[in-house]
Amino acid sequence: MSEIMQEKETTLYLGPQHPGITGNMMIELKVTGDTVQRGTTHVGYLHRGFEKLMEERLWMQCFPIVCRICVPEPDPNEENLARAIEEIEGREVPERAQYIRTMVLELSRMATYLLWMGGQSGSAGLYTMPQWTVGDRDYIIDLFEELTGGRVYHMYIWAGGVRRDLPDGFKDRVRKVLDYLEERLTDYDRLLFENAVFLKRAQGVGIIDKEKAEEWGVVGPPLRGCGIARDVRKDEPYEVYDKLDWEVITHEGSDVYSRAMVRRKEFEQSISIVRQVLDKMPEGPVHNPGPNPLKWKVPAGEAYVRTESARGEFGYYVVSDGSLKPRRVHVRGPAYVHGVTLLEKMLKGMNIADVSFIMNSLGTCPPEIER
Amino acid sequence: MMNIKGALVPFSALKFLGKKPHTVRYPIEKKDTAQRYRGFHFNDLEECIGCGTCSTICQNDAIDMIQLDGIEAAKGDSGLRPRVDNGRCCWCGLCVDMCPTGSLSLTDQYLHTSPDPDSYLLIPGKDNPEMKEHISFVKSDSEPLLQFDRVPMRELDGAERVKSFAEVVLGYMQEEARAEATRCVDCALCVTACPDHMHIPEYIGAIADADDAKALKYIYDNNPLPEMCGKVCTRQCETVCAIGHLGEPIAIRWLKRFATEQFPDPAAILNPVIAEPNGKKVGIVGGGPAGLSAGYYLALRGFEVTIYEALPKMGGMTYAGIPKYRFPEDSLDKQIGYMEKVGVKMVNNTRVGKDISFETIRKENDAVFIGIGFHIPYTLGLTGEELENSIQAVDFLRDVNLGKSVDVGKKVVVIGGGNVAIDAARVSRRLGAEVTILYRRRVQDMPADWEEIEGAEDEGVHIVPQGIPLEVIGNNGKVKSIKYGMAEMVADDKGGRPRPVLIEGDEHILEVDTVIGAIGQEADYSFLPKDVMDELKIERGRMVVNELKQTSIPDIFAGGDSVNRTADAISAIADGVKAVEGITHFLLDE
Numbered sequence A: 001m002s003e004i005m006q007e008k009e010t011t012l013y014l015g016p017q018h019p020g021i022t023g024n025m026m027i028e029l030k031v032t033g034d035t036v037q038r039g040t041t042h043v044g045y046l047h048r049g050f051e052k053l054m055e056e057r058l059w060m061q062c063f064p065i066v067c068r069i070c071v072p073e074p075d076p077n078e079e080n081l082a083r084a085i086e087e088i089e090g091r092e093v094p095e096r097a098q099y100i101r102t103m104v105l106e107l108s109r110m111a112t113y114l115l116w117m118g119g120q121s122g123s124a125g126l127y128t129m130p131q132w133t134v135g136d137r138d139y140i141i142d143l144f145e146e147l148t149g150g151r152v153y154h155m156y157i158w159a160g161g162v163r164r165d166l167p168d169g170f171k172d173r174v175r176k177v178l179d180y181l182e183e184r185l186t187d188y189d190r191l192l193f194e195n196a197v198f199l200k201r202a203q204g205v206g207i208i209d210k211e212k213a214e215e216w217g218v219v220g221p222p223l224r225g226c227g228i229a230r231d232v233r234k235d236e237p238y239e240v241y242d243k244l245d246w247e248v249i250t251h252e253g254s255d256v257y258s259r260a261m262v263r264r265k266e267f268e269q270s271i272s273i274v275r276q277v278l279d280k281m282p283e284g285p286v287h288n289p290g291p292n293p294l295k296w297k298v299p300a301g302e303a304y305v306r307t308e309s310a311r312g313e314f315g316y317y318v319v320s321d322g323s324l325k326p327r328r329v330h331v332r333g334p335a336y337v338h339g340v341t342l343l344e345k346m347l348k349g350m351n352i353a354d355v356s357f358i359m360n361s362l363g364t365c366p367p368e369i370e371r
Numbered sequence B: 001m002m003n004i005k006g007a008l009v010p011f012s013a014l015k016f017l018g019k020k021p022h023t024v025r026y027p028i029e030k031k032d033t034a035q036r037y038r039g040f041h042f043n044d045l046e047e048c049i050g051c052g053t054c055s056t057i058c059q060n061d062a063i064d065m066i067q068l069d070g071i072e073a074a075k076g077d078s079g080l081r082p083r084v085d086n087g088r089c090c091w092c093g094l095c096v097d098m099c100p101t102g103s104l105s106l107t108d109q110y111l112h113t114s115p116d117p118d119s120y121l122l123i124p125g126k127d128n129p130e131m132k133e134h135i136s137f138v139k140s141d142s143e144p145l146l147q148f149d150r151v152p153m154r155e156l157d158g159a160e161r162v163k164s165f166a167e168v169v170l171g172y173m174q175e176e177a178r179a180e181a182t183r184c185v186d187c188a189l190c191v192t193a194c195p196d197h198m199h200i201p202e203y204i205g206a207i208a209d210a211d212d213a214k215a216l217k218y219i220y221d222n223n224p225l226p227e228m229c230g231k232v233c234t235r236q237c238e239t240v241c242a243i244g245h246l247g248e249p250i251a252i253r254w255l256k257r258f259a260t261e262q263f264p265d266p267a268a269i270l271n272p273v274i275a276e277p278n279g280k281k282v283g284i285v286g287g288g289p290a291g292l293s294a295g296y297y298l299a300l301r302g303f304e305v306t307i308y309e310a311l312p313k314m315g316g317m318t319y320a321g322i323p324k325y326r327f328p329e330d331s332l333d334k335q336i337g338y339m340e341k342v343g344v345k346m347v348n349n350t351r352v353g354k355d356i357s358f359e360t361i362r363k364e365n366d367a368v369f370i371g372i373g374f375h376i377p378y379t380l381g382l383t384g385e386e387l388e389n390s391i392q393a394v395d396f397l398r399d400v401n402l403g404k405s406v407d408v409g410k411k412v413v414v415i416g417g418g419n420v421a422i423d424a425a426r427v428s429r430r431l432g433a434e435v436t437i438l439y440r441r442r443v444q445d446m447p448a449d450w451e452e453i454e455g456a457e458d459e460g461v462h463i464v465p466q467g468i469p470l471e472v473i474g475n476n477g478k479v480k481s482i483k484y485g486m487a488e489m490v491a492d493d494k495g496g497r498p499r500p501v502l503i504e505g506d507e508h509i510l511e512v513d514t515v516i517g518a519i520g521q522e523a524d525y526s527f528l529p530k531d532v533m534d535e536l537k538i539e540r541g542r543m544v545v546n547e548l549k550q551t552s553i554p555d556i557f558a559g560g561d562s563v564n565r566t567a568d569a570i571s572a573i574a575d576g577v578k579a580v581e582g583i584t585h586f587l588l589d590e
């Protein structure tokens, strides 16, 4: 201890661009040697004030806005907003649309995990993985392009259902991509999940205090990586998750490795979920229309809905005063907890080289912090 | 301990060294976009009506509506076209899904780089006509955002209707009216088509917002007979409704009717402010919609107004012509009663030229408004037309409306294809007759409102299209039957509408008790003294007026059927409203 005390403390600014995140965010590190003594997160590089913006938009106009709250994973935003409105309105969603939404959400989870695999490996200095997974993610993005007309921002799930039905032959093309990705998992295992370098970097590193995790608001893979089986899809099933066969995945260890393994297994599980969705999807309409968007008033009321996004529980609190525009849309994303409050706690004593690496494992998304 | 396997497995990636990459090698190879790709906009400028809905829905304010060379404003087309700022657009495609004509689409084109900011402004369709072949994201028929189906109107059924003169259309209930009003996209193209330029989007918006009183205020701003219009208007507005391009137009007429019917006494809502008397007097000849409208707004402006009407009640053809099952008399009374409250003096049973001279009126007033309508029917020009029971629709309808007992016998033939013919036919059905309409052209050529034609058919009226009357045959001075010949439609060499030409030998006889002619009317100017007649400019039976409805004689204004060719109530109202401007300008120099 006395040795550390004698070393001079220096300030290191990590970011706003750095490999630990998608988006921009800066961490001010007080370090001695290569050990972090404390760190402060600085956000504000992306602030677009979406929540406020929506208070001045027609309900329909909010849909092209919410998807931008999280670049790598826009779909839970669309689904949440749609479902919150549907709950206030009491609007039914056709069954087929619910299946399609579930498929979109799982494909979105897979795409996000692929991007995460790239980021996680990249921040460990393993550069082949990002080339592969970003490329493979494009196969999912291609599917989105075909389904929705947009690659990254889909603007596809909206109140009452989804915007368009599946194109002809779409299911087959989804299956093909699933088969391909399933096969690729072996390669990912070899390059990342079984890679000695990764294991060395990830095991026992970035430990979240399991006892405190829930109290702190940790969700998603970081929580399940503490061996705690929490998943909104099971705890409060939405869309058609309760009609499908799947179990919540957990992994003991509370470290970067256990979080990685949760994602790794969930990726595989998503393949199975999407296959089930494709098999079970009924025929029928995909949209239960509402009023003319220019005169659409959502009845006064409020709703809080949640989705299990790739980064964990994602919630939308939507309040309507019965007018043409939302009174309030509050977004509760996991990145705020993971990337700010939890991270600041964890930074203490961390190796500088691990900061980005650990941030990746927490799934930090600055755009969502700054919605 | 060293993880040897973990150190070796990553080298398996080496096997990919020899494989073909998955990526597209741009620019040698281009990416094929998906069929629904949302790239830059394209607009079919012919289909586009400049409604601006795309601009309204865009949450990024990326679209503004601009004037383009070669595109003129017209009825149902603002003449404007959208321009997209690709620096703001996020290609959400809401504009495409909201476009009521389907003219707007997104293409598979998505690359544009330039240091010139202006180059990001795209006038779809004009700047990129070649993109028509690249359309990819189009409006969906199965998942529409706009509501193309009208809230159906409840009506008495055909069998029930013919038993009485009860009103056929039952009117919207509150929920129905709100739902129907909600379909409107506020483009205001309807306003351009309404002869009276009523504040349509405003009152529809108020109805959607459940503020019917506000709707009524907007409505009364330039129409003092809105309940009548709400029931019988020819609704030219609906013909240009943006929603009507791919769906059923908003039921503008029924919504106006709904708003007016919510209030038994308009005065209680409108609290009209009547200006201090300005000392000027205006005499009005004819208490039809034209005369009444001029009278109402003149009275509000402090003029002393007197309307002279030959019939026992005000309303003109809406009282004496339009049957009660379409426009009940209590509704007319309510509207006239309100005008009286405002101070319009109404002198009934007074025919100008007989009971009082035109000269007297002109002398006693500072200006005169003539709204005498078209009350003299055209004759058919057939042998036998003078027979008893060969009558004219307007006379017949007036007699029925004024409560005279009329006997048309068991079988009636009505000649003509306009609204008056249909009215005569449907009234005859209600008097218990079997009715045939004989019309020269095809059903689709009938000038009558299609809803009226359908209504007549529902009530059991038989329509014989392409039938030309040849002779009314009598017996003992009474009608016995009618002879008519069938016609074929011959294309017009000059590009006009096809003409009916008699087919030689294809003649028929129809046994009838009454023949009702309904082929049009003209004005009766006999009340005007010679010096006025000499000076008054009349063309093809109609008085010629300027923008402000002033005739060739400065203190004489005119409007309604005896002036305009549209010959409907709303045009007459618009004339009355305009004449108020003219008279105010003339007398007060305002």
Ligand SMILES: Cc1cc2nc3c(=O)[nH]c(=O)nc-3n(C[C@H](O)[C@H](O)[C@H](O)COP(=O)(O)OP(=O)(O)OC[C@H]3O[C@@H](n4cnc5c(N)ncnc54)[C@H](O)[C@@H]3O)c2cc1C
Residues within 6 Å of the ligand: B232, B233, B234, B285, B286, B287, B288, B289, B290, B291, B308, B309, B310, B311, B315, B316, B317, B318, B321, B322, B323, B350, B351, B352, B353, B371, B372, B373, B374, B375, B394, B397, B419, B420, B423, B524, B527, B559, B560, B561, B562, B567, B568, B569, B570, B572
């Ligand atoms: C059978 C029928 C059905 C119709 N249905 C519709 C419909 O559904 N929708 C629609 O929009 N329009 C309809 N119309 C047309 C509409 O009624 C007329 O366009 C409108 O009433 C014209 O108004 P106006 O004020 O010009 O003349 P009018 O309504 O004809 O009124 C003129 C008035 O002047 C009076 N008058 C004439 N000469 C004198 C005089 N010398 N002294 C005193 N008074 C005089 C007449 O008695 C009459 O009351 C219909 C017309 C008829 C005949």
Ligand code: SF4
Residues within 6 Å of the ligand: B043, B047, B048, B049, B050, B051, B052, B053, B054, B055, B081, B082, B098, B099, B100, B101, B102, B103, B104
């Ligand atoms: S919404 Fe369609 S029809 Fe209306 S202005 Fe835009 S492109 Fe033209």
Ligand code: SF4
Residues within 6 Å of the ligand: B054, B057, B058, B059, B060, B061, B062, B063, B084, B088, B089, B090, B091, B092, B093, B094, B095, B096
């Ligand atoms: S695509 Fe979306 S952002 Fe672009 S102009 Fe249309 S509505 Fe606006």
